[in-house]
Amino acid sequence: MSRSREVRLATVPVGLPQPADFEVVEVPVPTPGDGEALVRNRYFHVFAALRTLFGGGVEGAPFPPIHPGDTLFGAAVGEVVSAPAGSGLRPGELVSHWLGWREYAAVPAAQCQPLGDVLPDPVAHLTQGRTAYSALLQSGLKAGETVFVSGGAGAVGSLAGQVARLLGADRVIGSTGSPAKARRLVSELGYDAAVLRGGEPFHEQLAKAAPDGIDVMVDNVGGEQLRAALTVARPGARFVLVGALDGQLDPNGSGTSAPVELDIYQVILKHVTLRGLDNSVATDWVDRFGAWLRQGEITVPQVRVVGIEHAARALSETIGGRHLGTVIVEL
Ligand SMILES: NC(=O)c1ccc[n+]([C@@H]2O[C@H](COP(=O)([O-])OP(=O)(O)OC[C@H]3O[C@@H](n4cnc5c(N)ncnc54)[C@H](OP(=O)(O)O)[C@@H]3O)[C@@H](O)[C@H]2O)c1
Incomplete structure (x- = not known):
């Protein structure tokens, strides 16, 4: 063990990131400084939101933003070598x-969270269930209600539908x-119906899928999906805004803004609440998730890509919508 590989941004992507925008660089295994642990990474999460960091x-x-020459980062699981x-x-x-994104x-030892069992x-x-669970707790979801999850196949969405149920x-x-x-979404992830972006007019599909309207939206996307959801919101509906994939993954933008035009009359007349996500509410997530997993009540949709040399391709595929669930690089 003397060398380690890591993925760096080689150039600012033009449009959406492509594998050629990254390079895998071999470096000496880092020498931990004061208060640092040396960790050998086993898995890391590949997520579309990195695009926003490349854009500034x-x-x-x-x-922080990621500039050319910087090593990418993100959630990882690894084994402590020295502490x-x-x-x-x-x-x-x-x-x-x-x-993540390095072997x-x-x-800093204080930033290492032992996994326990x-x-x-x-x-x-590495899954994003805590985010989904926080959003649903914040929404005040009640038994019997109808929930719409935009971005329902992503890392957050693939758990949000199951947790809502x-x-x-x-x-x-x-x-x-x-x-x-x-x-x-319907056969594996507990959704009753799925609607497609980029196909038939979105608000028409949603109105068909939710004939009695929606009470809660977990919004990972924004844009026309948020606009459409307002048109089918029931009185008193609660929308929790988690992410902005529409702006984040707009090939014509930098991924750093997510404007959307909403009909505010819909918000006022139906007393709809729009709130930004607060992840801190999910204090009991790990215990509940563990229990649901052991009882076989929830699945963890994931795609595993083996080898750091394939990580940049995995990112480009994630952004391109090729995968379902949490995308993991296994080292
Ligand atoms: N606030 C927080 O604490 C927090 C925490 C975690 C995540 N987030 C945010 O939540 C959002 C979802 O995160 P995630 O990890 O679930 O994402 P992800 O798994 O990385 O999502 C990738 C998916 O986005 C979809 N997509 C691609 N282009 C799109 C477009 N133009 N419009 C809409 N969807 C598009 C594709 O799925 P389909 O092909 O199936 O549409 C793709 O598979 C992100 O905006 C992220 O930044 C926020």
Whole structure:
């Protein structure tokens, strides 16, 4: 163990990122500094939102922009190789942290979260279920209600539909980008109906899928999907805004803004609430997720790509809508 590979941004992408915009670079295994643990990464998450960081990022967001020459980052699970005395970390134990996209990482020990055994599979820690669960808790979802999840096949959405059902939703509708994925939403992920972006007028499809309207929207997309959802919102509907894939993955923009024109009369007359996501409400997520997994009540849709040399392709495919669920690179 003397060398480590990592994925760097080679050039600012023109349009949506392509594999040629990245390079895999071999570097010495990092020497941990004061208070740092050396971690050998086993898995990391590939997520479309990186596109926003290549475009310069968004002021006030928790993650900095990624410039050419920078190593990418994101959620990872790895094995502790060495840890500072008194850190409580033990060599060999699995931790989650934020320095993915590299084989070895020197991570501040305080930022390493030991996984324990609450979840049966370490990869489950890389799923975005906490986000989905937070959104549904924030919405005040009640038994018997109808939920619409935009981006229903992504990392967040592939769990949001299932969690909505487990929390008592009566009807769950998801949007996705292809007929094949729409079928899987219904057959594998607990959705009652799926609607397609880029096909028939979106608001017409949604009105057919939700003939009695929707009570809750978990919005990963924004754009015309949010606009359409307002037209079918029932009085008192609650929308939780999680992401902005429409703006984030607009090939003609930089991914750093997500404008949408809404008919505010719909909001006022139907007393609709639109709130930004607050992830901090999901304090019991890991325990509930673990119990649902062990009881076989939830599945973790995922795509595993083996080898860091394929990570950039996996990112481009994720952005292109090729995959369903959480996309993981296994090292
Ligand atoms: N606020 C937070 O704490 C938080 C946490 C996690 C995620 N997020 C945000 O939530 C959103 C979803 O995250 P995620 O991890 O689930 O995403 P993801 O899995 O990386 O989503 C990728 C999917 O986006 C869809 N897509 C591609 N182009 C699109 C377009 N032009 N319009 C709409 N959808 C498009 C494709 O699915 P289909 O082909 O099936 O449409 C693609 O597979 C992102 O905006 C992310 O930044 C926020």
